[in-house]
Amino acid sequence: MTLTQELSLADAQGRRVGWRGWAALVVLMLPVLLVSVDNTVLSFALPSIALDLEPTSTQQLWIIDAYPLVLAGLLVTMGTLxxxxxxxxxLLVGAVGFAAVSALAAFAPTAAWLIAARAAMGVFGAMLMPSTLSLLRxxxxxxxxxxxAIAVWASMFSAGSALGPIVGGVLLEHFSWGSVFLMAxxxxxxxxxxxxxxxxxxxDPHPGRIDPISIALSMATMIPVVYGIKELAVHGFGVSAWLPVLAGLGFGVVFVRRQLRAKSPMLDMRLFRQGTFSGALLVNLLSVIALVGFLFFVAQHLQLVVGLSPMHAGLALVPGLAMMIVAGLAVVPIAKKWPARIVVPVALVFSLAGYLAVAFATGPDSLGALVGAFVAxxxxxxxxxxxxxxxxxASAPPAKAGAASAVSETAYELGAVLGTTVLGGILTALYRAELVIPDGIPDAAADAARETLAGAVQVAGDVGGSAGMALQEAAAHAFDAGVTVTAxxxxxxxxxxxxxxxxTLGGSRSTS
Structure with a gap:
């Protein structure tokens, strides 16, 4: 039976669910809520973490990226398992592990400890996310x-993002940054x-045998590629950047060839022959890069340039996050009447307008413009x-829902990594290039100020006086100059x- 025949049969045999199915949906939203809250809270907790643990700029990026990097490397494996x-x-095994490791992260005494805990969270997070989406299928x-149901699933990410800054802001104003991890x-x-x-x-009623070689190859493909991109963004095009990328791509070729030859492949490569499947994955990837990259720099801008508290910075983004939820639900009836090749590009025009507005909305008086940009x-x-x-x-047979969901989640988490790594790395490089250290700042303090915007703000407070004020203004100017290019x-x-x-999404409208 061809893949198209399998999909047609699956849709023809579809049955409508009752209250129990919708109750199951509510339960499955809990881990989705957790992951989305965790991502947003961490962005807003980062300035507090930077001031407390004093990470280098590379460690600061790793604190955010360790979780999605490990998660991205394991998603296909966990989806197949x-x-x-x-x-x-x-799902249940992942929930137990994620909660336990989150508690350890809450009491991390050093940046290295926190990075290790975030990596362990990625292992268990990889068990959670493909399970939720594949169970919905x-x-x-x-x-x-x-x-x-998928609109609700996608909107829950936005709901968690909206809830994260508010709850996280309250926690950060009354407790240490570790409290944001205890929410799990x-x-x-x-x-x-x-x-x-x-x-x-x-x-899967007819699962193939476990293939340890394919599992190892999938991880050997994802992790070096993402690591190399991170090195490229932070340190430039050196051996430490291109060698891991080439190694990962090489492992990827071996992985694909192995899947094509296997009778029961770990990942059905026939899915990628469909333009709709591959195109939707790329749209997911690029959209998440844009979203996470925005949150990375706007969280720092609102707190360290505009001067808002974590809670007020979170509240400033609530209108945009609320509109994300509304748009996700409102598009459902529209998608039934209009093909995705029209609906998705029209929707992304709003995102384009938002980013263009961000490019010209810098400085301490930019709060209103940033709020409007994030709404768009x-x-x-x-x-x-x-x-x-x-x-x-919809492009995957029900028996392969886990693997297809894992690929979708891999695109999402890879986008989260690249949003922070590429856009965050570019912003960091531009900040360093633009920052002019004023006279009166000791050399050691100047080095700390060049690492991160949070480091510069802390140094400015420690130095005080006209020199400290000049440093804070210079750091804000350098950061906003980087934001313009990054946007x-x-x-x-x-x-x-x-x-x-x-x-790629032509002919994907469904009236079934």
């Missing part, structure tokens, strides 16, 4: 219901209780992500996503 051993079982076999415990406990009662187990960005990302995520799942690059990524959507 979930297909074989049970997606609900994998197995529960909601009717495509109309599935489209709505009360979120995951209800999941452990309710999932066995409401979420049905599902797996949120509308575009919310609608585009809902449509593209639904297309990824224009983000706008280019949004344009590229729109072009890909317009040329």
């Amino acid at each position: 979930g297909d074989r051993f049970g997606r609900r079982r994998m 197995s529960i909601f076999t009717d495509r109309d219901q599935r489209r709505l 415990v009360p979120v995951l406990v209800p999941l452990l209780i309710l999932a066995p009662l409401l979420v049905p187990e599902s797996r 960005l949120g509308i575009g990302i919310g609608a585009a992500e809902t449509v593209s995520n639904e297309l990824v799942l 224009l690059i983000g706008a280019g990524l949004v344009v590229l996503a729109g072009v890909i959507a317009a040329t």
